[in-house]
Amino acid sequence: MTKTDDGPARAQATSKAAPRNRSTREVPISEVFHSADGSVVIEVAESAGYCWGVERAIDLAVEASADDSRPVFTHGELIHNSYTVGKLAQEHGITHVDDHTAAPEGSALVIRAHGVPPAVKREAKDAGLQVIDGTCPLVDIIHRKAVGLAKEGYDVFIVGQAEHPEIIGIMASVAEAGGNARVLESVADAEALPPLKKAGVVIQSTLIAKKAGLIAAALVPKSREVKVVNTICHVTTERQEEADHLAETADVILVVGSQHSSNSRKLKEVCGAGGVPTYQVEGVEDIDLGWFAGKKHVGIHAGASTPREIIQVIVAHLRERLVQAA
Ligand code: SF4
Incomplete structure (x- = not known):
């Protein structure tokens, strides 16, 4: 859904998506603010903030x-x-x-x-x-899928971060069901495995899909059968698609989220993958206006644990300094 904004006289908030000179993919955009002369655009991802x-x-x-x-x-x-x-x-x-x-x-x-x-x-x-x-009910589903794989006789693998609480919980569910789950954090982890008969895979809900796919694919030479259940949650997928979009259209990106938030760090990775300068900030006090010198298209995204109030404060701060001043 596109929102409009009652912007000041010199800036116009429009219901139109920003110009997409490098992408034609339709990605939902929450808010787009244009300066009056159209020289600066601030684009905020629709999925930014709490999931x-x-x-x-x-x-x-x-x-x-x-x-x-x-x-x-x-x-x-x-x-x-x-x-x-x-x-x-x-x-x-x-x-x-x-x-x-x-x-x-x-x-x-x-x-x-x-x-x-x-x-x-x-x-x-x-x-x-x-x-x-x-x-989260979607995390509950991962527990059930992993347990189901164990009951079907698969060696269970969880692609994700071993120390993440979500993974610790899933591992415990599989163990209680009499199975044995192992965590794969990297392609190297998969390559180091001995030969397997049946490998069953679930994926941490917030993982980057391309990365997870590479790790799961590394099981193919190891096992006669590989069953992958894609348990990356749809919210994460949408968030990453919007991050991809910003990476194609923006020339500087802010990711709002705590340094302790793993999904914010992953979002920063996706946003910056193509080389666009990408900065992770927790609040307005972390912003350096020098990052925006000469930039025409500012992308803003945020992790699943970022409250909308903080995003709004940052957007207002940048509008006042970049869009209204342009
Ligand atoms: S990121 Fe997805 S799985 Fe994780 S809490 Fe949010 S909606 Fe649930």
């Missing part, structure tokens, strides 16, 4: 906090964004514990969108906690 899985987990936590008869904790920081984490604490009294064993009996424990090993939920319930499961 629905993260939004759902936040909503569940906030709803839970309406009952003030017990404290509400999240299992780890709910998202990798200090602004949102601070706001949840200040406005709703929601704080986090690093481990479920640290939450006092009778309190509510919100599981974040990445999910956890099944044992964590069981142990928390047994310890008298009210478990509010914010696991």
Whole structure:
């Protein structure tokens, strides 16, 4: 959906997509701001900001906090964004514990969108906690697919980052089902495997599709049978398509997101893959206006854990300095 904006006299926010001199692909664009003389364009990706899985987990936590008869904790920081984490604490009294064993009996424990090993939920319930499961339903699907592969007799491989909480949870689900999952972080990991009979693959929800495909393909010479279930979530796919689009059309790109957010870092990688200068910022204070000198087309994207308020502040900041001044 295209939004319009009530921009100031010298700048025009239009419902038209920016000129695409290097791409004809139709990619949804959220907001495009043109300077009055058309010399500068700021283009904001439609998918920039919270994904629905993260939004759902936040909503569940906030709803839970309406009952003030017990404290509400999240299992780890709910998202990798200090602004949102601070706001949840200040406005709703929601704080986090690093481990479920640290939450006092009778309190509510919100599981974040990445999910956890099944044992964590069981142990928390047994310890008298009210478990509010914010696991993204799309992550739940990956657990089920991986377990299904194990039950069908496949050696299970998860293409992703071994230390990522989503992967730790999936590994645990497979182990509980009697299977044995291994993580492949790189093509080299796949190439180092011994010969296999049946390899079954799932993929971390936020991975870059091309990279994951290369790793999965490296299993083909190793195994008589390879079954790949593409579990990259559609939100990630759309986000990466828009990143590809910005990489083709913009001449400088900002990715808004915490340095701790793995999907923001991946987004930066996709945006900058073609050589367009790409900067990852957490807030307006990180922006150096020198990055935009002589640039005509500014692309803005954001990770799944970035609140829209921060994106809006950054867009307003750049409009005032680049579009209105042009
Ligand atoms: S990125 Fe996809 S899988 Fe992950 S929380 Fe968001 S919607 Fe769910």
